[in-house]
Amino acid sequence: MRTRVKICGITRPEDGRAAAMAGADAIGLVFYGPSPRCVTVAQAQAICAALPPFVTVTGLFVDAPAAQISSVLSQVPLDLLQFHGDESPEDCAGFGRPWMKALRMREGIDVAAEAARFHGARALLLDAYVPGVPGGTGERFDWSRIPAALPLPVVLAGGLSPDNVAEAVRQVQPWAVDVSGGVEAQDAQGARQPRIKSAAAMAALIEQVARHC
Numbered sequence: 001m002r003t004r005v006k007i008c009g010i011t012r013p014e015d016g017r018a019a020a021m022a023g024a025d026a027i028g029l030v031f032y033g034p035s036p037r038c039v040t041v042a043q044a045q046a047i048c049a050a051l052p053p054f055v056t057v058t059g060l061f062v063d064a065p066a067a068q069i070s071s072v073l074s075q076v077p078l079d080l081l082q083f084h085g086d087e088s089p090e091d092c093a094g095f096g097r098p099w100m101k102a103l104r105m106r107e108g109i110d111v112a113a114e115a116a117r118f119h120g121a122r123a124l125l126l127d128a129y130v131p132g133v134p135g136g137t138g139e140r141f142d143w144s145r146i147p148a149a150l151p152l153p154v155v156l157a158g159g160l161s162p163d164n165v166a167e168a169v170r171q172v173q174p175w176a177v178d179v180s181g182g183v184e185a186q187d188a189q190g191a192r193q194p195r196i197k198s199a200a201a202m203a204a205l206i207e208q209v210a211r212h213c
């Protein structure tokens with residue numbers, strides 16, 4: 001099975017296109033105000049317009065009001081919703097669109113029970129738990145905590161980069177990997193630039209996935 005790749009936190013049309021050209025299966029658009037990667041509807045529309053076909057556009061929300069999600073859905077051609085907060089299964093299913101649920105791997109979480117609870121999801125996205133930061137943390141979690149047999153496809157997230165994604169794919173064999181900070185551009189001091197992706201890093205990550213899945 002080929003492991004799919006989603007590049008999350010795209011904020012610029014050229015980065016969406018570069019992700020697609022590098023072979024990304026999906027991109028993520030963050031509709032969460034406090035995120036440094038948040039996009040407006042107009043920015044999201046421009047990114048979508050720049051994409052070739054067959055790239056899944058995912059809209060990410062964190063405990064957003066239903067009216068906000070509906071408003072975005074009426075203006076942006078999202079293929080998939082990603083719920084990254086404390087949404088209930090009913091909240092997630094309320095839009096008539098395919099969706100996946102992010103689980104932050106806090107101490108003691110029962111992933112199998114959560115999978116049963118969110119059985120209507122297309123996938124479970126497993127991400128690092130960092131108190132106070134819902135996502136895009138750049139942190140890894142202990143992949144051995146993922147139960148071997150889950151009833152839903154697993155999207156592995158959290159601190160992945162071209163340097164560790166091969167190990168992640170070998171160890172976890174997820175349906176997909178989801179990467180944000182690990183493919184961001186860096187400034188002269190090596191600090192990540194959250195609104196800019198590195199085309200070279202995206203290509204390197206996708207090549208690593210292709211070679212090791």
Ligand SMILES: O=C(O)c1ccccc1NCC(=O)[C@H](O)[C@H](O)COP(=O)(O)O
Pocket residue numbers: 008009028030032035036037060062084127134135136137138139157158159160178179180181182
């Ligand atoms: O990217 C964000 O800023 C973000 C903010 C709030 C909730 C979720 C967010 N990102 C979700 C993603 O799907 C990321 O790809 C995932 O958390 C992994 O991020 P990273 O560790 O930086 O690769």
